[in-house]
Structure formats: structure tokens, C-alpha cells
Amino acid sequence: MSHVIDYVRNYGHIPFSEKPFCDEDNVAINMSFYMPLDKAVSPSFDDEPVPFSEACQKLFALRGNKHQPVGLVLVKGISQLLMAMAEQKRYSEIKVVACTDNYGKRPAVQFNAATYLLPTGEVLVMFRGTDDTLIGWEEDLNILTAGGTPSDELSLAYLAEAAKRFDGDLIVCGHSKGGYVAQYAVMNSPKEIRDRVKYLYNNDGPGLASYDYLQGDRAVYNELLPRYRHFVPQSSFIGMMLAHDDDYIAVKSSKLTGAMQHDMLTWLFDGDKLRIAKKGTNKKSKISDLMFHAVRDNITPAQSDAVALVVGEVIEGTGQRGLLDVKRHVGATLKGGKAAWKAIDKGTKKEFKGSMKLMRKSFGKATRAVLAGRYEGVNDRLSK
Numbered sequence: 001m002s003h004v005i006d007y008v009r010n011y012g013h014i015p016f017s018e019k020p021f022c023d024e025d026n027v028a029i030n031m032s033f034y035m036p037l038d039k040a041v042s043p044s045f046d047d048e049p050v051p052f053s054e055a056c057q058k059l060f061a062l063r064g065n066k067h068q069p070v071g072l073v074l075v076k077g078i079s080q081l082l083m084a085m086a087e088q089k090r091y092s093e094i095k096v097v098a099c100t101d102n103y104g105k106r107p108a109v110q111f112n113a114a115t116y117l118l119p120t121g122e123v124l125v126m127f128r129g130t131d132d133t134l135i136g137w138e139e140d141l142n143i144l145t146a147g148g149t150p151s152d153e154l155s156l157a158y159l160a161e162a163a164k165r166f167d168g169d170l171i172v173c174g175h176s177k178g179g180y181v182a183q184y185a186v187m188n189s190p191k192e193i194r195d196r197v198k199y200l201y202n203n204d205g206p207g208l209a210s211y212d213y214l215q216g217d218r219a220v221y222n223e224l225l226p227r228y229r230h231f232v233p234q235s236s237f238i239g240m241m242l243a244h245d246d247d248y249i250a251v252k253s254s255k256l257t258g259a260m261q262h263d264m265l266t267w268l269f270d271g272d273k274l275r276i277a278k279k280g281t282n283k284k285s286k287i288s289d290l291m292f293h294a295v296r297d298n299i300t301p302a303q304s305d306a307v308a309l310v311v312g313e314v315i316e317g318t319g320q321r322g323l324l325d326v327k328r329h330v331g332a333t334l335k336g337g338k339a340a341w342k343a344i345d346k347g348t349k350k351e352f353k354g355s356m357k358l359m360r361k362s363f364g365k366a367t368r369a370v371l372a373g374r375y376e377g378v379n380d381r382l383s384k
């Protein structure tokens with residue numbers, strides 16, 4: 001089986017002048033950006049862009065010249081991918097600037113972006129997905145319950161600044177939450193920026209807060225659709241959340257479940273091409289799609305608020321920063337989280353439990369529908 005690191009090693013000797021930026025490069029750069037490049041590249045657009053290979057070597061040295069996991073779910077294969085890219089002519093010609101590192105607690109925000117200057121003159125704006133921090137995971141839930149987070153506007157401002165600083169076509173990418181904010185930023189940018197977007201990549205990221213962009217006046221979505229590259233794994237789970245389109249391309253993974261397939265290191269390649277699932281997404285993904293659609297349509301504002309409050313209080317109560325900290329301090333984490341749960345008022349707990357009941361009910365209904373062959377895609381549902 002071939003994966004993205006094999007693509008990098010086998011085709012990385014080909015410069016962008018001979019083989020233009022492609023879907024597969026999108027996978028490589030997205031996954032490698034889970035490494036904390038902000039430790040090697042300034043967050044300012046005013047500073048001199050850093051050669052990609054130089055930034056990689058500096059970061060690797062800071063990490064003891066060892067391939068180590070970035071977090072509990074961000075495995076050391078990401079480090080191996082980054083350094084494989086640094087050694088290849090194709091990626092060593094890239095320069096990187098303005099690597100942000102923005103975290104906040106109330107409201108939760110984990111925002112990371114970088115601008116990659118390709119030797120062809122194209123400007124790649126990259127948005128990171130959820131990292132190992134608990135703040136990042138809390139923000140994910142706020143996207144689902146609050147209909148957005150500060151990362152929305154941060155992504156919009158970052159893209160505007162990158163477009164202002166550099167000429168050339170724009171390639172805007174993201175994976176998971178990064179795909180969500182990439183889509184948000186491009187769709188909400190003024191037309192003069194949208195016209196410069198050569199490709200918009202959403203890699204298994206959730207949809208937007210509302211189906212408005214797919215109904216009524218679809219002008220912006222229709223305008224971007226020929227340049228919109230939306231990839232999901234065959235058993236997609238994260239990508240089925242919120243108000244998403246069904247104009248996605250399903251890719252095959254070496255893992256069986258949707259949660260594990262979310263990791264693009266598991267996406268399969270045939271030579272220099274992603275392996276496409278000709279039959280599209282599978283039943284597991286379709287169940288997730290219908291379940292999340294039902295939850296979105298039926299959850300009450302009180303339940304949404306309760307989910308956000310409970311998750312925020314419990315996470316803060318754990319006293320941990322990231323998932324690796326949770327693993328190392330299980331006892332203290334459970335004790336702190338339990339104390340935080342006890343301190344929450346009964347009314348909020350009731351609404352929270354109601355949201356969990358709605359999730360279970362929606363899952364059961366979605367499962368029965370898919371198994372009975374009653375699945376309808378997004379376009380079919382919206383046309384009714």
C-alpha cells in the first residue's frame with residue numbers, strides 16, 4: 001500500500017515547474033503543517049520568508065533531531081513526512097512566512113495558519129486543523145454548537161493579508177477544522193480575492209453553520225465550485241458534520257473506521273494519484289451524514305448552550321493543556337473533570353443530557369434509514 005510519504009519520496013524530485021501543484025501536494029503540505037512550524041518561522045508578514053527546508057531542519061533540531069509525536073493523536077509519522085519533504089527538491093524550493101500561533105480560552109480558539117510561496121509564483125495559504133490542545137477540541141464543539149468561533153474571522157483576516165502582501169494565484173487549503181475555516185474564508189472574501197483563488201481545498205472538514213450557501217442565491221458557491229476540491233475518506237465522519245455540500249470526492253484509506261480514516265496519512269495512493277473510491281462514501285459515512293443533519297435540525301438553543309458550557313467547564317476543570325497531558329495524568333484529569341461536572345447547575349445538566357439523547361435517537365434513525373436504502377444526498381434533501 002502506498003501513502004502520502006511514498007508519494008513525496010517517489011515524486012519529490014520533480015520541480016513544480018514540471019509538475020504543477022496538485023491534489024496530492026495538498027495532502028502532503030496539510031499533514032506536514034501539523035508540525036509546529038511557528039517555532040521556526042515568524043508570525044509576521046513583515047519578516048523575510050524562510051526556505052521551507054531550512055525551517056524544517058531548524059524545527060527538527062529543536063525537537064532533538066528525533067521523530068516524535070506532536071500529540072496523542074498526531075503521530076510521529078507527521079515528523080517523518082515533514083523531513084522527507086525537506087529533503088526533496090520539489091518542496092525545498094518553497095518559502096514560508098507568517099506562521100501564526102493563536103490560542104485563547106473564553107471563547108476557545110486554536111488558530112494556526114501559514115503562507116507558502118511556491119517557486120511558480122503561486123501563494124498557498126494553509127489553515128491547520130485541530131491540534132493536541134484541549135482548547136482546540138473545545139473549539140471544535142463550539143463550531144458545532146455556536147455556529148462558529150473566532151477562528152472564522154481570523155481566517156478571513158489572514159487570507160486578506162496574504163492576498164494583500166503577495167501577487168499571484170491563491171491556493172487555499174485546510175484539513176478538518178482547517179478545511180472548514182479555509183472554506184469560510186474564501187466564501188466570505190470580497191470578489192477580488194475570490195477571483196484569484198485557483199484552488200480551494202477542504203480535506204474532510206465540516207460544513208458551514210447554515211445551508212444558505214447551497215440554497216436560494218448560490219452565486220458564490222457556484223462561482224467557486226469549478227475550483228473547489230473537497231475530499232473526504234470513504235467512511236467520513238468529521239466531514240459529514242454541519243451544513244456541508246455533497247460535491248465531494250471520496251478517497252480510500254488503509255483504516256476501517258471513519259475516525260481513523262480522518263488522518264490523511266492513511267489515505268491511499270496509486271503512484272502519484274490519490275486512490276479514489278469509485279462508489280463514493282460507504283454506509284457508515286451516510287449514517288453519519290443523516291445523523292448530524294437530524295441533530296443540527298432538532299437541537300434546541302438551550303441544548304447547544306449546555307453542550308458548550310459543560311465541555312468548557314469540564315475541560316478547564318481537568319487542569320491539562322493537551323491530550324498527552326491527559327494520558328500522563330489520568331487520575332488528576334478524572335478528578336478535576338468530575339469536580340467540574342458536579343459544580344454545573346441541574347438545569348444545564350438536564351439540557352446536556354437531552355442533547356446526548358437526541359444524538360442517540362438520531363443515530364438509530366439514520367442507521368435504519370441507510371440500511372433500508374432510504375439515504376438521500378444533500379442536494380436531494382434541499383430540493384424538497
